[in-house]
Amino acid sequence: MSVPTQHDGIEDGGGSLFDEAPAQSFERLPPQDLNAEQCALGGMLLSKDAIGEVNETGINSSAYYRPAHGTIHDAIMDMYGKGEPVDPITVGAYLLKAGDIERIGGAAYLHTLVQTVPTAANAQYYAEIVVDRAKLRRLVEAGTKIVQMGYAAEGEVSDIVDAAQAEMQAATKLSAGAGLERVQWVDDMLEEYLVSMDAPPPSRLPLPYIDLEAILPMEPGDLVVVAARPAIGKSVVLLDIARHVAIKHRLTVLMSSMEMSRPQLMERLMAAEARVPLNRIKNRDYEGDDRQRIHEAAMRIGQAPLVVDDGPAASIVQLRSRLRWLQGQNKLPAVLCVDYLQIMKGSGKSGQNRTGEVDEVSRGLKELGGEFGVIIIAAAQLNREVEKREDKKPMMADLRESGSIEADANAVILLHRPDAYEKEHERAGEMDLIIGKNRQGPTGTVTVAFQGHYARARDMATGF
Template identity: 40%
Template sequence: MTMYLVGPPPEDPHEQNPDGQTIPDNSAHDPYAELAVLAAMMHDRDIIGDVCAIIKLRDLYKPVHQKIFSAIVRLFAAGKPTDPISVCDELGRSGDLAGAGGPAFVHHCADAMPVGAVAEYFAEIVHAKAVLRRLVESGMRIVDMGRKGEGDVAELVDAAQKELFEVADQQADEEIVLVADAMEGHLDEMQARADRENKLVGIPTGFADLDELTGGLRRGQMIVIAARPAMGKSTLAIDIVREVTIRQKLPMVIFSLEMQRGEILDRIISAEARVPLHHIRSGNMTDDDWTKVARVMPKITEAPMYIDSSSHLTGMDIRTKARRLSQKHKLGGIVIDYLQLMNSGGSKAENRQLEVSDISRGSKTLAKELDCPVIALSQLNRGPEQRTDKRPVVSDLRESGSIEQDADMVILIHREDAYEKESPRAGEADLIVGKNRNGPTPTITVAFQGHLSRFVDMTRDEPN
């Protein structure tokens, strides 16, 4: 595409790299593309929204271009004209006119209009240059970290990986948004929620009452499933993974420090095929069992379900592997089984409670960074055994109160028949919502089918 300018680009009175780094001009920015974008925005305000969907203020390399871009966006947001005269007036009001090169520079930018240009095309060029620039800058910071060698090596590697991930992730650094600017889009989302048949905002868990309460698993949330040993916390997590990956077709990954890959696969097959788990583990499979397994194997093998049962997984290991997987697939969720079996992977904490606190905070940070729900399993201390009714409470979370603080939701599992074999509630389980940042904290009753390694709704059974 040919661009015609009225003369060469004027001398920028503030020509410099905004970050003070030494970066070759040909890799740092394209001044003609930046001028073309500004010219198009001043000539046609209808394309401003499309341009802003591609580039942000920081994507422009030159400070003078940033000031002009910012003035145009302010005028657009206020419903005012964005022609060069209006832009100069806006820059004068904000005290940025001299810093933007003065009226002559603004008018010259407006004259840099490509013949037959498509504004989005030049915006893509500006954005691509910005990504390359951030890549170089991140590389410089990584080199500087390596040369200084300050701190724990594992922490330095994690910091370096995060630098590169944020370059690739378009959502890694969202700009501050004025509420008034964001409200229109948010009202559209509210209307979309009201129009949905199932009213779910997040990802379905497969449990009707839990979904009705929570609206589904929300991206960026940390959900803690906690219980005493053998209550079924891993089973509940796998039930959710089956729903998300097999029926919703969204990728999820299980990081298991408790079970081997084969054990997890046995549970998945048992639950999906409705074949008793002890038949699978003992090898005493009937012809009917094999028929059921054959019927469900295609949908299991086609599910975007990932399992990592590496021994000695650390918090840093999980972050690194999850980032890599997220770059290939938009994750629907992450399961960590379970928090107390992990170590932070960084420098040695003063005590175990502080280390678990670091792991908990890291899990919440990971949920926000990858924009997906993180389901973290946790052990409870012996508090329930010391109470008459044996029901767990959030304060029973083992080794760290920060787990409760970091979590957006805490679900505690209680089964009466685990303590009283003759209980009239045999086969029932209570999902006690001990914390819900976005709603009430009721108790939801589900059926526990231990022989099939699964929980199901009380009022319905899942079809094959």
């Protein structure tokens, strides 16, 4: 069914753009209020104060049902931002120069908008109506997409469910634009700060390496990247953090591993926690008190709030679904460990290259941390340039395939083991955690003892 192009009580102004309202395959007209759209625009054309008030609602051109109204809105906001006078004549001249005057119905339609509005004082109220109708339209659009996905039945059912949940969540959280609800006067911020001066310091994530915890505070919403070449220790560090946080401190951890299966993860977890060599666990070649150590470790692990997801090539949509499910169980994790970033799937947008896909995943992880208030620790692969240099110590420039990883991360930890390249090196058994970026503190290097046979690392001072 085609969308009607003429509405009771509304004067079109004759522009062809009015006949191009967003096409939808609905049986009835999508939610909209053209009177409110006209009154919001008319108020802004009448009063400069009204423009600021309307802008506070977060409205933008995409909130308008009629594209012509969105075009007029953009013209008003552009002129307002430049400090130019805004009225029907100046806006008409702006649109004429831009080649849009006929598309919006001619200069006469701008005067019609002014005549339509009862008073400019209510422009913000009308804009809020426009924003609300836009949100409702997007809910309808999301519902339509979900119905189409269900009928198409393309791909795994679990993936379709995840995509449907993402569509609905995006629609329910959608704002018509960037409102000012988070703007705050600095004196109010200062008052809050002074009140908090004597409060306990914000909680930091407890880390398994004392010196690293002292230098690198990790707080909710942070994205921390642990980067290295293959077989240097990325998975070891992530698993050390997961064990320490979940087993010793009883904080929930979600471990998303695309590198290892659950049995492989459990073998490494058991080797590290029981201090039984990994090869003996893999080969079932136990010695001495190995079995007793394993049973004691199993008791500790079994009581820990550690959740493992070993699904192949997770996406941001899937991770969001996992977090939402845990949130619904009142078990939202303090930490999400991702192993590793470059294996994750992007949205698969047409024409997107690998760099664009990695950029998308990196930004998605950062947004996910902020959305749920979860610390995200993601492993990342460094490029081969490390191995081509005489000095194998990694640098920030070695982050593979994407500059966005460095930009998005709150902190980047680069791993280096001298004996990975020279077995008889004088520092054999040591691993450097090079803090290449730290938004909350200094950079520097922390050295730990690498115990690969136990699939773990330890503080140098703690020895065995």
